[in-house]
Amino acid sequence: MTGLARPDVAAPPAAQDQEFVKAMSLTDATMLVAGSMIGSGIFIVSADIARTVGSPFWLLMAWVLTGVITLLGALAYGELAAMYPRAGGQYVFLRESMGPLVGFLYGWTLFVVIQTGTIAAVAVAFGRFLGVLWPAVGPELYGWFPHHSFATSGGTIDVGLSPQRLVGLATVWILTWVNLRGVREGKRVQTTLTVVKTVALAALIVLGLTLGRNAGALAANFGAGRFMGSGDLTGAFVIAFGAALVGSLFSSDAWNNVTFAAAEVQNPRRNLPLALVLGTGLVTLLYIMANVSYLSVLPFHGAAEAATAVGRGIEHATQDRVATAAVEVMFGSIAATVMAVGILISTFGCNNGLILAGARVYWAMARDRLFFRRAGELNARNVPAWGLLIQAIWVSLLCLTGTYGQLLDYVIFAALIFYVLTTVGLFILRRTRPDAERPYRALGYPVLPALYILLAASVAVILLVADKTRTQAISGLVLVLVGVPVYFLWRRLERA
Numbered sequence: 001m002t003g004l005a006r007p008d009v010a011a012p013p014a015a016q017d018q019e020f021v022k023a024m025s026l027t028d029a030t031m032l033v034a035g036s037m038i039g040s041g042i043f044i045v046s047a048d049i050a051r052t053v054g055s056p057f058w059l060l061m062a063w064v065l066t067g068v069i070t071l072l073g074a075l076a077y078g079e080l081a082a083m084y085p086r087a088g089g090q091y092v093f094l095r096e097s098m099g100p101l102v103g104f105l106y107g108w109t110l111f112v113v114i115q116t117g118t119i120a121a122v123a124v125a126f127g128r129f130l131g132v133l134w135p136a137v138g139p140e141l142y143g144w145f146p147h148h149s150f151a152t153s154g155g156t157i158d159v160g161l162s163p164q165r166l167v168g169l170a171t172v173w174i175l176t177w178v179n180l181r182g183v184r185e186g187k188r189v190q191t192t193l194t195v196v197k198t199v200a201l202a203a204l205i206v207l208g209l210t211l212g213r214n215a216g217a218l219a220a221n222f223g224a225g226r227f228m229g230s231g232d233l234t235g236a237f238v239i240a241f242g243a244a245l246v247g248s249l250f251s252s253d254a255w256n257n258v259t260f261a262a263a264e265v266q267n268p269r270r271n272l273p274l275a276l277v278l279g280t281g282l283v284t285l286l287y288i289m290a291n292v293s294y295l296s297v298l299p300f301h302g303a304a305e306a307a308t309a310v311g312r313g314i315e316h317a318t319q320d321r322v323a324t325a326a327v328e329v330m331f332g333s334i335a336a337t338v339m340a341v342g343i344l345i346s347t348f349g350c351n352n353g354l355i356l357a358g359a360r361v362y363w364a365m366a367r368d369r370l371f372f373r374r375a376g377e378l379n380a381r382n383v384p385a386w387g388l389l390i391q392a393i394w395v396s397l398l399c400l401t402g403t404y405g406q407l408l409d410y411v412i413f414a415a416l417i418f419y420v421l422t423t424v425g426l427f428i429l430r431r432t433r434p435d436a437e438r439p440y441r442a443l444g445y446p447v448l449p450a451l452y453i454l455l456a457a458s459v460a461v462i463l464l465v466a467d468k469t470r471t472q473a474i475s476g477l478v479l480v481l482v483g484v485p486v487y488f489l490w491r492r493l494e495r496a
Contacts, residue, residue: 022265026270029274032356033257034283035191035197037252039347040126040350043339043342044125046247047316048244049245050315052240053241053244056222066245066252074276075276075442076448077256079426080426082272084096085269087363088361089262089357089361091260097422100370103370107370109418109483111358115358116358123171125168125347126167127163132339133341137163139163140162141158179388180381182382194349200342200345212293221299242458257354258357270440298317300313302314304316309329362384362390426449
C-alpha cells in the first residue's frame with residue numbers, strides 16, 4: 001500500500017467485482033479495444049493533418065508516431081490491468097498509485113469531457129454522415145427549439161437542436177438502452193460491428209492499393225523530391241506537427257476503455273494485456289495502411305476550388321472526407337453513399353464501446369463515494385444502470401453544442417495528462433508494492449514506459465504552446481484543476 005488514507009472507500013474492491021458477469025472473451029475484449037478506437041476519424045482527419053504537415057512523408061509519420069505512442073501506452077497499461085482487473089480500470093490504477101484525489105480528478109474529467117465529450121462528438125459525426133444519405137438530416141438549427149450563439153476563445157458555439165444533433169441523441173439513447181439490457185447484449189453489438197467495420201476498412205485499403213492505384217497520384221506523392229517535401233525541420237514545424245497529432249491521437253483514443261470493464265472479462269490477468277496489445281496493434285496497422293492507400297489513389301496536394309476529387313487531393317478533400325474522395329476516384333458517384341454507410345456502422349460501433357465502458361468508471365467512483373451513490377448499484381441484469389443513464393443525460397447536453405472540433409481538442413489534452421500520470425503510477429507501484437502479484441510485466445520496463453511518458457508529455461506541452469490548440473488545451477487543464485475543489489466539496493457533503 002502507498003500509505004494514503006482512503007476514508008471514502010465503501011467496500012473492498014474484490015467484493016465489489018463479484019456481481020459483474022464475466023461475459024467477455026479475449027476476442028470480445030480485443031474487439032472492445034479496436035471498436036472503441038475506430039470511429040469516423042480515420043476517414044476524415046488526414047485532410048487536416050495534410051494541410052498542416054505539408055508532405056506525404058510527414059502525413060504517414062503522424063500516423064506512425066501516433067501508433068507508436070498508443071502501443072507503448074498499451075504495453076504499460078497491460079501490467080496495471082493484470083494487477084487490478086477491476087471495474088473502473090484506469091481510475092483504479094490512479095487511485096492505487098497516487099491516491100483518491102488523483103483518481104477522482106481522472107474520473108471527474110472523464111465524466112465531464114473525456115468519455116462523454118468523445119461520445120457526443122462521435123454521435124454528432126453519425127448525424128453528419130446520415131445527412132449524406134438523407135439530405136433532410138441537415139445541420140440547420142430548429143427555430144422552435146431554444147437556441148443561442150455565444151463566442152468563446154475557442155470559437156463560436158451554437159447551442160440548439162438540429163436534425164443531425166437529434167439523430168446523434170437518438171443513437172446515444174438507443175445504445176444506452178442496449179447496454180442497460182446486460183453486458184452480453186452490449187458485447188454482441190460491439191463484437192459484431194467491430195468485425196464488420198474492420199473488414200470494411202481492410203477492403204478499402206486493399207482496393208486502394210490494387211484496383212484504385214493511380215499512376216498520377218503515385219508520381220505526385222512518391223516521386224523524387226515529392227515524398228519528403230521541401231520543408232525544413234525547424235522548431236516551428238515541430239510545434240505544428242505536434243499540434244497536427246490531435247486528429248490522429250483522437251482517432252486512436254479510447255484504447256484503454258477495456259480496462260474500465262475489466263471485471264467482466266474472462267481470465268482478465270491474461271486476457272486484458274493481450275487484448276490491449278492485439279487491439280491497438282491491429283488498429284495501428286489499419287490506420288497506417290489506410291493512409292498509404294489514400295496516397296496511392298489521391299495526390300497529396302490539390303486545389304480547394306478544383307472540380308474533381310483528384311484535383312482537390314487529400315489536402316482539400318470535400319468536407320475533409322478523404323476516404324469518400326478515394327472511393328469516388330475508384331467507383332464514381334456511388335462513393336458518397338458507400339462511405340456514408342461504412343462510417344455510420346463505424347461510429348455506431350465506436351459509441352457502443354464507449355457507452356458500455358464509461359459507466360463502469362462511474363460505478364467504481366460511486367463505490368468510493370466520489371460520485372452519485374445510485375451509480376454504484378447494479379440492476380437486475382448486473383450492469384450499472386444509473387451510471388449509464390447519468391452518462392447519457394450529460395452526453396445529450398454536450399450534443400446540443402455540436403462542437404466536434406472543440407470537443408476533440410479538449411478531450412485529447414485532458415486524456416494525455418492522465419495517460420502520463422497513469423504510466424508514472426506504474427513506476428510508483430513498482431517501488432511501493434514490489435511484492436504485488438504481477439501476472440504480466442510491462443515489456444521493456446523501465447525504458448519503454450519512460451519513452452511513452454516522454455512522448456505523450458511532449459505532445460501535451462506542444463498542444464499548450466501551439467496557436468492552433470493552445471486555447472482548448474488551457475481550457476482542458478483548467479477543467480482538470482477545477483476538479484480539486486470539487487473533490488473536497490464532495491467529500492464534505494458525503495460526511496455531512
